[in-house]
Amino acid sequence: NAGVTQTPKFRVLKTGQSMTLLCAQDMNHEYMYWYRQDPGMGLRLIHYSVGEGTTAKGEVPDGYNVSRLKKQNFLLGLESAAPSQTSVYFCASREYRAGELFFGEGSRLTVL
């Protein structure tokens, strides 16, 4: 019963480097989301997808790109990492009609 799986769980980058976070879900959910979590700010939506091949911007999309080439996977990319992108990133998914979000365990990213 994997649910939502995020890789990697930890990563340290230098300013200017690029990387991709992978989110995989095995629940056949239509919707997928990428959030970042910072102290005192709860979760803020970066990008989301309502189905394979679609993406949309959330509250804080600048500096990030996403792709949903397969229904079960949602990738979050950082083209040129900045220290302000140091955060814990969470992926979530949900069914088309349901409101419950299912979250992964998070990916902690540090940008030096």
Add this chain to the structure above:
Amino acid sequence: TQLLEQSPQFLSIQEGENLTVYCNSSSVFSSLQWYRQEPGEGPVLLVTVVTGGEVKKLKRLTFQFGDARKDSSLHITAAQPGDTGLYLCAGRKNTGNQFYFGTGTSLTVIP
């Protein structure tokens, strides 16, 4: 600026005490959810409220949605150490696709 503000941000209480966490906004939501998050894990849904004035109970936890659907509260009776965690409210507008999370309340229950 966060769409949903929670208070207090931190709460440390003794086992057996009661507490209330507030989630406030100037915006109207079609539904409001409460999640609990433990260290190193993702948030897990506790409850969803959809009707203004609605009250839902989950054992010792009572959730209320404001009449105007702009705010919500979570009340815990006789808190236990197992209630320790980060509590997050999340609002959804007009059955849209985005869920707006609150700023979070970190609760510590001391045995």
